[in-house]
Amino acid sequence: MKSYENKKFLPCSTSKRQVYLEYAESCEGLYVKACAETTFNTLWRRYLPYIEKMKPMSDLCATCKEISGLIIRSANMQSDETITEAMQKALDHRSLVKKEREYYKDVLKEAQLLLKGLYTDAANNYNPPLTRPLAMLNIVAHYSFDYAQQVHYPSSPLQAGPIYFLTPRKCGIFGVCCEAIPQQVNFLIDESFDTGKGANPVISMVHFYLKNHGLNSVSIHFNADNCTGQNKNNTVIQYLLWRVMTGLNVSISISILPVGHTKFSPDWCFGLLKQKFRKAEVDSLDDFIQVVEQSSAVNKAQPVGSSNGELIVETLDWCSYFATLFKKIKGIKGFQNFVVNATSPGVVAARQAVDGPVTQFNLLKEDAQIIEDELPNILPPKGMSTERKWYLYEKIRPFCRYECKDVTCPLPDAPRLTGSSRQSTPGVDDPPDLAMEIDVPHSPRQSLEPPATQRKCGNCGQFGHNRRTCPCNQSMNNRNEFV
DSSP states (O other): OOOOTTOEEEOTTOOHHHHHHHHHHHHHHTTOOOOOHHHHHHHHHHHOTTEEEOOOOOSOOHHHHHHHHHHHHHHHHTOHHHHHHHHHHHHHHHHHHHHHHHHHHHHHHHHHHHHBTTBSSHHHHOOSSOSSOGGGGOOEEEEEEEEEEEEEESBOSSOOSGGGGSOOEEEEEEEEEETTTTEEEEEEEEGGGOOOSSHHHHHHHHHHHHHHTSOOOSEEEEEEOSOTTTTSSHHHHHHHHHHHHTTSOSEEEEEEOOTTOOOOHHHHHHHHHHHHHHTSOBOSHHHHHHHHHHHOTTEEEEESBOTTSOBOSOOBOHHHHHHTTBOOOTTGGGOOEEEEETTSTTEEEEESSTTSOEEEEEOBOTTOOOOTTOOOOBOOOOOOOHHHHHHIIIIIGGGSOGGGHHHHSOOOSSOOOOGGGOOOOTTTSOOOOOSOOOOOOSSTTOOSSOGGGSOBOTTTOOBSSOSTTOHHHHHHHHHHHHO
């Protein structure tokens, strides 16, 4: 693995060419002959390989960015006290991030060692669920889950120009990765089956995964990013309590990676998936399923709903269900690690860091009654609006393959809303007409200039004509002729 411990980076806007030109200019001032640019680059690679140009990056840690800026400003102010304080902040933050990352790696190694020897070729021969539950083997299974950026289809590597300005059919991706196998199950959430990105769909997909794809282990360790709306919230912690109190597991722990340092296994699998997607012709959900399966041996597709409208993965109302059973943790954002155990029903042990002190919370309400086989109510997907269906039929259908037109963009079964009953939906309304409407002059002499720059008639006071061509004179002449 590439190490960045002793690396020194040039700014993104600086190139080796610019560095060479500065070197050549300084040589002229010192009356020294500068070497050729090719020789300069060769010497750079040979003697200074640790100096590289920084690549543009996104989704960086805001704390790291703030501290680096503070260090630069402190160096310019030449204040030893300020520099020492800034460096101490940087070291503390780096130490925290390093501990969490090392803990994540150690958990992965432990999970892999526990599964080692169970299968000769885990990637090819393993097809969960097992006929013999692994819970009898008393192992700790490790899972990581996260959302990926949604994709649109129809999609083609040779994209037609007009579709760039349109909004094709959307498909969300939620991945649960078991690194010990390794295998990632990617839940494909078609637009018609979408129920949002809150705690309910996240828990429902994780619950479906553990039931149909999981290792059936006694203990579980989860890793997730720091998104409070999806992962780091009270509902997820309450779900872990519910699992150990209903006998599904003995102990469950979850670790939340620090903000800005959340790159982990699901991102690797998403990257393989997106590489294949960019080069493939995808005109329907079935095409996308094939892309996921062919992207890598570690990726597996699990559609939330089929292309014929059948719902496969149900979203349950966990938030309302747990509201009657458990209390909430106050200040949950300040904790990074949580552990629940069947020996302490309703108790959550939380830590702000891996090696930090433990804070216990008893979340079980006094009058709560947990029934093992009881599940929350089903939240049916809202589906696409009538206007969205007509948008896909009229705007996107021409870009689909012939055999996929009636699958991806079928003819809506409801009439299109018109007039005041038409509802505006983001990404659905027709794009605005860029052609500006201009009123055509009523007479050849009428100008498009504003009234302030037109001639004013001295007879009637109107703009656009003079006294000689005034319409009032013509009407007066017609009246005289009639008389």
